[in-house]
Amino acid sequence: MAELEPTTREWSDRIRRLLNELKLTQAGLADRLGVSPATVSRWLAGKNEPTAETYVALGNLAGRPDGAYFWERAGIDTSELPDASLRQTLSSIRASLEDFNLITTKKVSQHLSGNANAVAIPLMNVTAFGDRVPPHENVRLSQAKVEDVLLAPLSWCPHPENMLSMHVAGDSMFPVIPSGSILFVDTAVTERSHLNEKLVVVAHRDLGFKVARLQRLAGSDLLVSANPKYLPLDVSNATKWKIFGEVLWWVSKDAKHDS
Structure with a gap:
């Protein structure tokens, strides 16, 4: 147990230092990260360590060079990220889905040039299912791991410290x-009042994550699929169906065709 104390003190001290640098209260940091003030208090006391996705959010708040510590705690290899500040030296990206490809850390140097702000977004080993079939294994976000980190223009992210990415399965x-x-x-x-007709990811404790368009009717909330063969799914019970977040954009590979 004694061998764990230096590590525990380090991440607690780093979070405390970030609080001071950002001039935030514990409640203020909790609000920025979407957690409870009690959770932040337990971090500072060294009782509970942040999850991987929270470490990434802390890194985004801190920026380089301090942010690298939090990203590494999340399991991200920061050696291939640019050495200079992410907030000042990441390249100018033309904000168009037609000519911009989200890239992994391994390709940063090949595709970025100029000056612009960018956000490091963790790709979690979590899958949102686009149908009624639940995942074979329901990976809870608190147990999820970071597979990679993707970069996107800051202008695309209204709440950069709250951005996550995940996989989609189903038709x-x-x-x-x-x-x-x-x-x-x-x-x-x-x-929910802000998400009518928006694409959302909804979480169910047993069925995992679902993606669809939220449609609010008098007395009921429905998830409406794009594929007409699927009937709307009633998610009115907010105790069972939690809104995980709004889908801002997505990327997909071109279909392969045999020549």
Whole structure:
């Protein structure tokens, strides 16, 4: 047990230092990260360590060079990220889905040039299912791991510290969102009143994550699929169906055709 104390002190001290640098209260940091003040208090006391996705969010708040520590704690290899500040030296990216490809850390140097702000978005080993079939294994976000980190323009991310990306499986959103796509989700937006007719990811404790368009009717909330063969799914019970976040955009590979 004694061998763990230096590590525990380090991540607790780093979070405390970030609080001071950002001039935030514990409640203020909790609000930025979407957690409870009690959770932040337990971090500072060294009782509970942040999850991987929270470490990435802390890194985004801190920026380089301090952010590298938090990203590494999340399991991200920062050796291939640019040495200079992410907030000042990441390249100018033309904000168009037609000519911009989200890239992994391994290709940063090949595709970025100029000056612009960018956000490091963790790709989690979590899958949102676009149909009624639940995942074979329901990976809870608190147990999820970071597979990679993707970069996107800051202007695309209203709440950069709350951005996550995840996989999609199933055909209920085809042809809008093909199976195998990657969703980029703003987890800060969860109020149903703000999400009518928006694409959302909804979480069920037993059925995992679902992606569809939220349609609010008098007395009921429905998830409506793009594929007409799937009937709307009633998600009115907010105790069972939690809004995980708004889908801001997604990327998918071109279909392969035999020549």
